[in-house]
Amino acid sequence: MTATKRIELALGPCFFNWSADKLLDFYARIADEAEFDCVYLGEVVCGKRMPFTDTVWPQAIERLERSGKTVVLSTLAQPVSKRERNILKQQASYDMPIEINDMSLLPSREARPFTAGPFLNIYNEASLAFLAKQGAVSWCPPVELPLESIQQIAALVPEVAIELFAFGRLPLALSSRCYHARAHGLSKDSCQFICERDPDGMNVATLDGERFLAANGVQTLSHACHVAALTRDHLNTSGIQRLRLSPHMSDMVAVSNAFREFLDGALDAAELEAQLEGLELPGPLCNAYLKGEAGWKKTSLPA
Amino acid sequence: MSKEEKQMELVCPAGTPAALRAAADAGADAIYCGFANETNARNFPGLNFSPTELADGVAYAHAKGAKVLVAINTFARAGSIGLWRQAVDDAAACNADAIIAADLAVLEHAAEKHPDRRLHLSVQAAANSPEAIRFYSDTFGVKRVVLPRVFSVPEIAALNREIDVETEVFVFGGLCVMTEGRCSLSSYATGKSPNLTGVCSPPDHVDYREDNAGRLLAQLGGFTIDSFEKNTPAGYPTLCKGQFSAEGRTGYLFEDPVSLNAFELLEDLAKAGVTALKIEGRQRGKAYIAGVVSGFRRAVDGLATGTDAGPAIAALKTFSEGGRQTSGSYKKTWR
Structure with missing residues (x-):
């Protein structure tokens, strides 16, 4: 019997178009007040946003590392333009941990360690084992992958640490078309960076008026807010080492505190969910992807 | 002959043995199909092939001078990779001309066990850049990449200048609005x-x-x-x-209910160095296959002979969703 292991907490990359000032304030507060073991940062969704935040990252990295957190540079999920591809090549050569979100980056990493991000299509043990040979030391599974599959993969590829997407709107799709621009009668090339108006994404409702999805430039997310309220024991037996919380306008220090208490046994799942629901989340709770069901649903998870 | 001068290959769908024969009869250069299980991305009831049907289909197609490409292009389920590996072995045993795959595990198996079989990278792999495409060709010997619908025609031309493998692009049928393989x-x-x-x-x-x-x-x-x-x-x-x-x-926030028709861009796609043109629709019936394949056969031949295929293509409007068509991402303004 192995001893109960502490589950680590990671802060995922911010998907939204937050201003440079907002990002600096956000990461300063995370550095000073939140109990994350690891912080992912960098622009993941849209290369057009990059020039506005380039100056943010060195300062944020320095601040977070000073507070003892591991900082991982998360990279663009869909590089297409020459400029975006050159940026990725530079990033691959950085002497710091990186998260790969597109296969473009794999060759230039030259087998140095990396995290395989949730945008890579890794759905089984053989493809993760393949990436492990290429340098993957850590893996955040695609959000639609059921827990049962993750458990099987974890058991067969123990050399890779598994980090479960555990909080936030689910990143569901990428496109070359910008839906923020389209909704405002603009095109991607003349977008006026209109996505900055929706710091948690733009609400998208069905014809019944039911909120359903959230658009974020070329990305589409869920309206509902995924919460993986899996206990430490359950995560331990599942082979999961870390939970990833995705940044929102909600008080992320309070979110991380609630998760920390839950993982340390001070809160049960119902108490965690109740605390989170008091934090002005972007949408109602959901979690059914973990059971292989429709992702928007909320179901009971095994304790 | 350079990449640009060669006549483009017409790659046509078949969800059933009857559709495969219809495509071969209508002048397809290649026909793509899949097995009747979750290994292919058109896993609908009543569709697709048993290994025996595939072997017969390959024989029929080869007799007509057409190739058969087998799509094993979903991502293998954890703990059940054997089903996907078996599909690759079956496709090879049926003498299929190429395997179309997206999953690293499937590509690895095909490259290791069937190194002489042509391997095509499925659109589901969403290979967006020369770097990603080179990774798949260097690692698994992929000979052709089916491009995700994120590129404009000038971008396809630029891409082809940077890679050594063939490119295949969609020209007709249902249109994914999101990047294929990256949508949940x-x-x-x-x-x-x-x-x-x-x-x-x-x-x-x-x-x-x-x-x-x-x-x-x-x-x-x-x-x-x-x-x-x-x-x-x-x-x-x-x-x-x-x-x-x-x-x-x-x-229609994401996309209007339209279908892709890139007929008007065929000449530009040829100049952009595209090797093969793909028609979507493995779930469609024989009438669609026969109509669309012969229309595009005329269009591709017309590029060389100067014959106008306009009327034949215009007649395909009935096969498009809501009767409406778009050239999709091939024109930059779509974004």
């Missing part, structure tokens, strides 16, 4: 998706009901995503082509 919208609404189960917006999760005004409402997974006036034809509620409201306006 369907599983969010229904639990089933292309990457997980080889289906999108599955029919067993579709429902129609009438509202008080007599309009027909179309639902997917219980979400109402389209509505049709009385006595107008009702469309299928594919998630990304539904109506939604955002910013106080209701409409």
Whole structure:
């Protein structure tokens, strides 16, 4: 019997178009007040946003590392333009941990360690084992992958640490078309960076008026807010080492505190969910992807 | 002969042995199909091939001078990779000309066990850049990449200048609005998706009901995503082509219910160095296959002979969703 292991907490990359000032304030507060073991940062969704935040990252990295957190540079999920591809090549050569979100980056990493991000299509043990040979030391599974599959993969590829997407709107799709621009009668090339108006994404409702999805430039997310309220024991037996919380306008220090208490046994799942629901989340709770069901649903998870 | 001068290959879909024969008869250069299980991305009831049917289909196609490409292009389910490896072995045993795959595990198996079999990279792999494409060709010996629908024609030309492998692009049929292989919208609404189960917006999760005004409402997974006036034809509620409201306006937020038709761009695609043109529609019937394949056969031949295929292509409008067509991402303004 192995001893109960502490589950680590990671802060995922911010998907939204937050201003440079907002990002600096956000990461300063995370550095000073939140109990994350690891912080992912960098622009993941849209290369057009990059020039506005380039100056943010060195300062944020320095601040977070000073507070003892591991900082991982998360990279663009869909590089297409020459400029975006050159940026990725530079990033691959950085002497710091990186998260790969597109296969473009794999060759230039030259087998140095990396995290395989949730945008890579890794759905089984053989493809993760393949990436492990290429340098993957850590893996955040695609959000639609059921827990049962993750458990099987974890058991067969123990050399890779598994980090479960555990909080936030689910990143569901990428496109070359910008839906923020389209909704405002603009095109991607003349977008006026209109996505900055929706710091948690733009609400998208069905014809019944039911909120359903959230658009974020070329990305589409869920309206509902995924919460993986899996206990430490359950995560331990599942082979999961870390939970990833995705940044929102909600008080992320309070979110991380609630998760920390839950993982340390001070809160049960119902108490965690109740605390989170008091934090002005972007949408109602959901979690059914973990059971292989429709992702928007909320179901009971095994304790 | 350089890449630019060669006549482009016409790659046509077949969901059944009858469709395969129809495609071969109508002049397809290559026909793509899949096995009747979750290893392919058109895993619908009543569709696809048994290994015996595939072997017969390959023989029929080869006799007509056409190749057969087998799509094993979903992502293998954890703990069940054997099913996908078996599909690759079966395709090779049936003497298929190439295997189309997306999953690293499937590509690795094909490259190791069947190094002489041509390997094509499925659109589901979403290889967006020369770096990604070179990775797949260097690692697995991939000879052709089916491009995700994110590129404009000038971008395809630039891409072809940077890579050594062949490119294949979609020219007709259903149009993914999201990047193929990078979309979980369907599983969010229904639990089933292309990457997980080889289906999108599955029919067993579709429902129609009438509202008080007599309009027909179309639902997917219980979400109402389209509505049709009385006595107008009702469309299928594919998630990304539904109506939604955002910013106080209701409409087709992601994409109108249109189908791709890149006929007008064929010459540009040839100049851009494209090797093969792909027609979507393994779920479609024989009439669609026969009509679309012969129309595009005439169009591709017309590039060399100067014959006008315009009327033949115009007749294909009935096969498009809602009778409406778009050239999609090939024109930059689509974005």
